[in-house]
Amino acid sequence: MKARWFTTILLAFTLLWTSCDPGSHSPTSADLAKNSSSISEAASDGGPAEKITTRLLGRRHGIILPLLGGTISLLQSVFVAPPGAVTLPTVVTWEIFADRPTDLPFALNRVYNFYPHLLHFLIPTTVSISFVDAGLGTNDPNEYTFYYFNELSGEWEPQPTSVDIENQRFIVTLHHFSRYAFAR
Secondary structure, eight states: OHHHHHHHHHHHHHHHHHHHOGGGSOOOHHHHHHTEEEEEEOOTTSOSOEEEEEEEEEEEEEEEBTTTBEEEEETTEEEEEOTTSOSSOEEEEEEEEEOOOTTSTTBOSOEEEEESTTOEEEEEEEEEEETTTTTOTTSOGGGOEEEEEETTTTEEEEEOEEEETTTTEEEEEEEEOOEEEEEO
């Protein structure tokens, strides 16, 4: 009985928290301008620094519950954690940035951050990212793979990536949270 009461309160808190979070709505042009920042990076040839603009396209918070799992929708994309993916209620954040990773050749102009980084799941989770949210444009989706940034090795590592042409989506299984991007 106590577990059911605790789960009900936690679920109510989650719904209240995500509905009141200013970062959980679809961003307006004012939000996008407010969340843009310029970063100067030295050119690879040692020349003058180039400016890279990073723009937050969307941010969403949620809670994954051990017995219920959790779903987070962001823009036109969805993250799903099945029941049993975590052992404790876990607060998570998903962000999509208009940014091209400079250390990942042929990357699309999007970076996906899932927090907390290095959170490992007991049961794999799924993220379904629309071609629009991926910034695919007129590129062939079959040429792209989802990569995650391995924070321990400092390398980008490919993830098995499915393409759903009919629904115009990439489907990827995640075993842990990290920084992700699409590249050829």
